[in-house]
Amino acid sequence: ExxxxxxxRYKIIEKRQSVAFWCNPISGHATLYWYQQILGQGPKLLxxxxxxxxxxxxxxxxDRFSAERLKGxxxxxxxxxxxxxxxxxxxxxSSFGQxxxxxxxxxxxLTVV
Amino acid sequence: xxxxxxxxGPLSVPEGAIASLNCTYSDRGSQSFFWYRQYSGKSPELIMxxxxxxxxxxGRFTAQLNKASQYVSLLIRDSQPSDSATYLCAGFNTNAGxxxxxxxxxxTVKP
Numbered sequence: 001e002x003x004x005x006x007x008x009r010y011k012i013i014e015k016r017q018s019v020a021f022w023c024n025p026i027s028g029h030a031t032l033y034w035y036q037q038i039l040g041q042g043p044k045l046l047x048x049x050x051x052x053x054x055x056x057x058x059x060x061x062x063d064r065f066s067a068e069r070l071k072g073x074x075x076x077x078x079x080x081x082x083x084x085x086x087x088x089x090x091x092x093x094s095s096f097g098q099x100x101x102x103x104x105x106x107x108x109x110l111t112v113v
Numbered sequence: 114x115x116x117x118x119x120x121x122g123p124l125s126v127p128e129g130a131i132a133s134l135n136c137t138y139s140d141r142g143s144q145s146f147f148w149y150r151q152y153s154g155k156s157p158e159l160i161m162x163x164x165x166x167x168x169x170x171x172g173r174f175t176a177q178l179n180k181a182s183q184y185v186s187l188l189i190r191d192s193q194p195s196d197s198a199t200y201l202c203a204g205f206n207t208n209a210g211x212x213x214x215x216x217x218x219x220x221t222v223k224p
Contacts, residue, residue, distance in 0.1 A: 042203075
């Protein structure tokens with residue numbers, strides 16, 4: 001089966017600019033997650049979707065981050081405006097149900113300068 | 114206190130030795146535990162999961178879970194240089210439907 005697709009792989013932006021990341025999960029996977037991984041740390045959950053509904057966005061900085069999953073398939077994560085501390089790898093993951101084992105995409109490495 | 118704690122390492126073992134990676138968790142709602150391997154510059158890859166007390170073996174890997182002690186471990190037998198990576202422990206809370214990750218332990222296997 002095809003894996004989780006993410007784009008772009010790398011992005012460099014200046015602070016206060018906006019950026020968007022795209023994710024297409026494994027076909028049939030109802031649950032989609034966006035994680036932020038800062039260098040040297042484990043992934044931190046930003047938002048979880050079940051089909052096209054938000055299950056958990058308690059850790060999403062809603063003043064600058066937004067995410068959507070239209071039609072319950074692919075998803076977009078946006079940051080506007082970006083801060084220096086947003087520099088991280090943004091990982092998208094999907095799972096068939098809510099059993100815990102995830103398949104991660106290759107991630108987007110964001111550098112904010 | 115973090116919900117999932119791991120020794121950051123680095124842990125260095127010689128080739129052919131047993132590598133022991135440990136993880137403790139504080140969320141008693143976590144019922145399943147997952148080990149992910151993350152090579153430098155790559156995304157995490159699921160290698161093992163365990164949800165019952167005791168041991169679970171898969172090839173050279175053995176996961177161990179002790180819910181009373183809130184302790185999870187991963188043993189890698191006959192370690193190879195290709196096992197050099199960061200190993201992430203994650204606890205899955207069934208009610209919340211989400212995993213919480215530790216910060217990982219970096220393992221180096223020296224030829």
